[in-house]
Amino acid sequence: MLLGPGDDAAVLRPPAGHDVVWTVDDQVEGVHFERHWGWEHVGARAAAACLSDLAAMGARPFGLLLALHLPPATDGSCLDAFGRGLGDALAAAGCPLVGGNVTRHPERVAVSLSALGLVARGRALRRDAGRPGDVLAVTGPLGLARLGLAAARAGRLFEPALERARHALLRPRPRLDLVPVLEALTGADGPGRLAVMDLSDGLARDLPRLALASGLAAVVDGARLPGPPPALAASLGPGEADPPALAWLGGEDYELLVAASPSLFERARAPLGLVAIGRLEAGVPGRVTLEGPLAGRPHLVGFDHFAGAPGA
C-alpha cells in the first residue's frame, strides 16, 4: 500500500506480472447476522466471507476497503469490538485495511467489504473451467455453519456442546491457506487445470452455478458428502438430524468446490484435503442429479437470503 486511509482514495502498486482480482461482499444485520452473536464475530466473519472469494480465485490478499452503515445510537464499544474482529481476521490473512467509509443508517448495521487480490498473470481460477469427466470435490466438512445458525435460532448458540457449530458460524476460515497449493497445481510449471469456486450459499445453490458456467451437468453422491457428525446434528433436533442434507443445503462454510480431471484430482487430493462428491458430465447445463441418500428429494434447495432471515 502506497497510501492508506485519509485521502480521497487509497493507492496501491500491483507487482509486475500479476492480475488483480476484485470482489465485494455484504453483510446486513438481521439478514446475514444478528448483533447478539457478538460484534467481534460480526467483523471477523464479514472479513472471512469476502476473503473467501479471493481464495476461490487462487489469489493472495492485496487490500480491503470497508463500508459501514451505522445507526446513530450505536455504542462506541460495539465499533471497537467490530474493528477488533475485522482486524484479527485481516491480520491472519496478511491483508491490509486500506480505507473505508462510515455512513449513518437509520435502522441497522450493514457491512460491505471490497477486497483486492493478486494472482500471477492469467492464472486466476475460474468456475467455467470444468470439463466432462471431471471429479467434483470439496476441501472440507460442510453443514456446520448451518448447524450453528440452527443453534442461534434456538437460542442455544453459546452451549458448550455446540462449540464446533458455533465456531463454524462465527469464525469461518477463508481457505487462503490453500492458495499456495492451488498456485503450484495450476501455475506455469504445474500440471493443469482446475475449476474452483467457494461455497458461500451451499452446494445446492453453488454447484449448479459451477456446472452452468462450465456448460455441463453434474452428478452428486449424497453418501459421499462430508456432513457434520450425526450426534452433533441430532442434538439440534429432528429437523437437523440429516448430515447429508445439511452438507448439501448448508451455506457459509467457505470451503472450496473444485472440479479436476481424475489424474489431477489424484495429485491434488492430499495437498488440498479433497473429498470427492461426484462428477461433471455432458448434459443440460447446470442440472444436478442427486444419487444415494438424497436421491428423489425434489425440495432440496439451498438457503436463499431473499427468502428468509437467519434470525427470523
Added chain:
Amino acid sequence: MLLGPGDDAAVLRPPAGHDVVWTVDDQVEGVHFERHWGWEHVGARAAAACLSDLAAMGARPFGLLLALHLPPATDGSCLDAFGRGLGDALAAAGCPLVGGNVTRHPERVAVSLSALGLVARGRALRRDAGRPGDVLAVTGPLGLARLGLAAARAGRLFEPALERARHALLRPRPRLDLVPVLEALTGADGPGRLAVMDLSDGLARDLPRLALASGLAAVVDGARLPGPPPALAASLGPGEADPPALAWLGGEDYELLVAASPSLFERARAPLGLVAIGRLEAGVPGRVTLEGPLAGRPHLVGFDHFAGAPGA
C-alpha cells in the same frame, strides 16, 4: 477487464507503469437520496459521487463494483431505471461495471460503489501536498446542489425555474474531464505539485481536511466564493438567499479543491477553470479563517450526514 460479472470475483490487468487508486462511496435512501427523486438519478449520482474520488486523485476510471441493498418489495422497473442511470454515468466516464452483489435489506435501498482507477506510477494527487503560500482554488461553481436539496425539501424539485439546482443535485458531474489536464500539469514532464481533493461534503468541511493533511492553516475570502446566482438562491426563500454561505456550506458539488504555488496556479488557472478563493499559510493545522462577507460567523459549519437526513 479480463473477467467480468459471474465468477467469485472480477479479474483485471493493470497496465505496466501504473498505480491503482481505490475508493468506496455509499448512498443510503433517506440519508443521501430520496426515491421520489427518480431511480435513474439515484443510479447516476451514486456513480458520480464515487468517480469523483478518482478525479480527485488524478486517476482514470478502471472499473466499478456495485453492492446494492434492496427491500424485498422493490419493483423491477425501479431496478431497471437505477441500472440505466448508473450505466449512463459509467459509459460517460468510460468505466466498466465489472461485478457486484445484490442483497436483501428489510427497510431501504442503499448503494455502495467501489471504484478502481489508474494513475501513472507515483503520480497520484494527494491532499497532503499543500505548502505555505499556495493559492487555494476551486474548479467551478459551488452551492448549487445544496439549492437543489432545498428545492427537494420544499417539494419544488421539478419546478422549471429551478432546473440548474435540480440538475446539480440529481446529475452531478465528476470532474474526470480535468484528469488529462492534471496529468499534464503534474506528470514527469509537467511543471509541478498540486494538492487536490474533491468537494463532496462542502468547503466548510473539506477545506479543513486538506489544510490539516498538509499541516497548514487556511484563509478564505468569502467574497471570492463562486456561489449560485443570487436570483436563483433567493427564489428558494430567505434561508437560502446568501450565495457566499451557500458556496461555503454546500455539499455534493463534486468540483475539485486545489492548492498550488502562485506560479503553477497561473499556469493551471485557464485549463482547470480555477477560481482562487484563498491561501494556505503556516498556522494551526486545519484551522480556517474566513474573511470578507463570511467573517465573524462562527456557526458556518458544513452539512453532516450524521446530523440530519436530506429528506427529513
